[in-house]
Amino acid sequence: MNSVREKRFKKLKRKQIWPSILAFVLFITLCVAMIAVFLQLFALYIMGTKLVQQHGETQHVKAVLEGFLSNGDTITEAVDHMRKYKVTDRDVYVIDRSRHVVARTGDSEPDFGMILDFKLDQEFGLGESFMAVADNSNQILEKEGTYTIFAMSVDEVIQKTLTRDEDRREPGPWLSDTIIAQKYWLRTSLGGGQYEAYVKCVIEVQRQDIFYICIFGIIALLLLMIPIIVLFINTVRSVVTQRRMTQLIYLDPVTGGRNWFFFRNNAERILTRLRNSRKAFALVNLQLERYQNYCACYGVKAGEELLEAMDGFMKARVGKNELFARHEGADFGLLLVCEGENEQEYQENCRKRIRSLVAELTGLKPDQKIHFHAGINMIPPYIAEDGKWYHARKGVDINQLYTYANAAGMTADCLQDQTISFFDQEMLGRQVWERWVEDNMEEALNNEEFQVYMQPKYSPLNGKLVGAEALVRWISPTEGFIAPDRFIPIFEDTGFITQLDDYMISHVSKLQAEWMIQGKKMIPISINVSRAHFAQEGLAEHICELVDAYGPRHDLIELEVTESAFFDDKDILIETVKQLKAYGFHVSMDDFGAGYSSLNSLKDIPLDVLKLDGEFFRGEDDDGRGEIVVKEAIQLARNLDMRVVAEGIEKKEQVDFLAGQGCDMIQGFYFAKPMPIAEFEEKVEKDA
Ligand code: C2E
Ligand code: CA
Ligand code: CA
Numbered sequence: 273m274n275s276v277r278e279k280r281f282k283k284l285k286r287k288q289i290w291p292s293i294l295a296f297v298l299f300i301t302l303c304v305a306m307i308a309v310f311l312q313l314f315a316l317y318i319m320g321t322k323l324v325q326q327h328g329e330t331q332h333v334k335a336v337l338e339g340f341l342s343n344g345d346t347i348t349e350a351v352d353h354m355r356k357y358k359v360t361d362r363d364v365y366v367i368d369r370s371r372h373v374v375a376r377t378g379d380s381e382p383d384f385g386m387i388l389d390f391k392l393d394q395e396f397g398l399g400e401s402f403m404a405v406a407d408n409s410n411q412i413l414e415k416e417g418t419y420t421i422f423a424m425s426v427d428e429v430i431q432k433t434l435t436r437d438e439d440r441r442e443p444g445p446w447l448s449d450t451i452i453a454q455k456y457w458l459r460t461s462l463g464g465g466q467y468e469a470y471v472k473c474v475i476e477v478q479r480q481d482i483f484y485i486c487i488f489g490i491i492a493l494l495l496l497m498i499p500i501i502v503l504f505i506n507t508v509r510s511v512v513t514q515r516r517m518t519q520l521i522y523l524d525p526v527t528g529g530r531n532w533f534f535f536r537n538n539a540e541r542i543l544t545r546l547r548n549s550r551k552a553f554a555l556v557n558l559q560l561e562r563y564q565n566y567c568a569c570y571g572v573k574a575g576e577e578l579l580e581a582m583d584g585f586m587k588a589r590v591g592k593n594e595l596f597a598r599h600e601g602a603d604f605g606l607l608l609v610c611e612g613e614n615e616q617e618y619q620e621n622c623r624k625r626i627r628s629l630v631a632e633l634t635g636l637k638p639d640q641k642i643h644f645h646a647g648i649n650m651i652p653p654y655i656a657e658d659g660k661w662y663h664a665r666k667g668v669d670i671n672q673l674y675t676y677a678n679a680a681g682m683t684a685d686c687l688q689d690q691t692i693s694f695f696d697q698e699m700l701g702r703q704v705w706e707r708w709v710e711d712n713m714e715e716a717l718n719n720e721e722f723q724v725y726m727q728p729k730y731s732p733l734n735g736k737l738v739g740a741e742a743l744v745r746w747i748s749p750t751e752g753f754i755a756p757d758r759f760i761p762i763f764e765d766t767g768f769i770t771q772l773d774d775y776m777i778s779h780v781s782k783l784q785a786e787w788m789i790q791g792k793k794m795i796p797i798s799i800n801v802s803r804a805h806f807a808q809e810g811l812a813e814h815i816c817e818l819v820d821a822y823g824p825r826h827d828l829i830e831l832e833v834t835e836s837a838f839f840d841d842k843d844i845l846i847e848t849v850k851q852l853k854a855y856g857f858h859v860s861m862d863d864f865g866a867g868y869s870s871l872n873s874l875k876d877i878p879l880d881v882l883k884l885d886g887e888f889f890r891g892e893d894d895d896g897r898g899e900i901v902v903k904e905a906i907q908l909a910r911n912l913d914m915r916v917v918a919e920g921i922e923k924k925e926q927v928d929f930l931a932g933q934g935c936d937m938i939q940g941f942y943f944a945k946p947m948p949i950a951e952f953e954e955k956v957e958k959d960a
Pocket of ligand 1: 727742743744755756757760769772773776800801802862863886919920921922939940941942946
């Protein structure tokens, strides 16, 4: 999974839920605040209109009293007249500049200790003189407090506020019942500021006022509910969509279970979270072998069903902090927890678990044979390096670790009962080396870094140098001398071996041609041709062209074919050998006896030389059975009119024995090791 996709996924995850939820919460808060503010403003408005009304009354009283005063009445007379003519039923309370009471009606009076600041004069245009003072009989608010009043029943409040008889009104419609009546004295000035008159007024809150406020609140709430519901549905939907999308992103299209992206993300999270745990983890690559073959035989659908069944099966087998998912094709990744105290115990427990898992999986299809192999990369709790201990699990790259498990899996071989293989550093070294070889081989060929070495072949009869085998050596400017065993198998795997074979054929042909021109002693040289080459058609013509480019005699060139090539396409092989012989080249069977010897191929293919593998001469031969086999092999070759070369000869006794059996040539360290050309030229001059 590339990092761009990962970043996008994370962005998507972040983007989807939080803004919606945040918007929703913000909106709700805003709505609640708005309703509260509106309700307060509305209540204030109702109170304001009531005050304005009372203020009007006060102004009326003021006008009447000013009228009496201008007629020459004293303030006491003016108040008396006002009461007598029943101008108003309001009580008045008048004080002079020195704050002495000059006239009053009623039995309560302003409580100057409680000046009420309504802060409404500006809003309602009541002028600067607007000031209210609490009534001294008016104790309910102080006694009970506003909140208690709201908690009281309406009747209780009425009982407490409307104490006097004159305060009781005729019972009207239920809605206009007064539930709170607060008495205040509103101030106004009289006689050009000579007196301060306080007019008693009652601010009443009726049921309908509360009713209107409630209605207003409900309507506002209802109106706001619509966007709230819409937003809520939207938020829920986006959360659900987001969850579904995450599930889709984590869904494996074949198994219907989790996919690799899920595995990778979660495995890295688990390992980081449990980095200090004493338990080890195992990253397992479990592969169903020959899946393509299964699909070809039973159909792709059946193949996918099998993978689905495997997925379902493994789901039930993994525990807490463990994971599994299909990686690709028919390979599954597993992250397993391994109990134990040391590396060996971790491995053993893991092996047991995988073994039983594989055994159960194999039983998934009782009438079909299915095989599995597993590669395991252990992730131990701590790794020591340079004497230091450090956590191995923080910031791990699962794909990288899985590649190692996979590499281990590739070395597992279910046919040889080695279904489980553990990854180790040596394996990593091999992988690194293979990469280096693949990266550098082409350039090395172009730069002529491959050198031809010669290993002479001697006649056991007269001890003369009668032939040689060309063997390649890679002299790398960075790696130095590289033996063929380290790169030939890689070349064979990659197919590059054919280019190397061509290179060797050309170089040997060139040498032969030069030696001929220089008038040197001519001896036949054998060149290895890999089995991969023999699969190609027209190989004989191709070799002929390579040799003829330099023009040496064809009988000086011998081509060694390994015994294993005889198991490939036999017809092509026979055809190629025949053609090579027709061109005048010699052909030998290399490594005879190293693998499964094919005596049958000796019958079919007209070979010139049989090379007995060095293995015949290794180890002890106390009972002489080895000698009998060699003796009979030589006899067989001679009867088929072939010459015999014995390879890997290191001891004098072996030479003597082979001489006695009529072996034609001996190649081995006893006579000479492979050597550079210059050295070989000297050797030919001396020994040939
Ligand atoms: P081979 O063709 O069987 O080559 C003989 C190998 O046996 C050589 O190893 C040689 O050094 C070694 N040998 C010879 N005498 C003795 C002995 O007395 N004792 C022991 N222990 N070993 C002996 P080398 O050169 O390392 O080559 C290894 C293999 O690499 C060759 O096996 C051949 O299969 C392959 N190879 C080498 N050069 C080429 C080449 O140019 N082309 C191809 N296709 N393969 C090559
Ligand atoms: Ca050889
Ligand atoms: Ca050989």
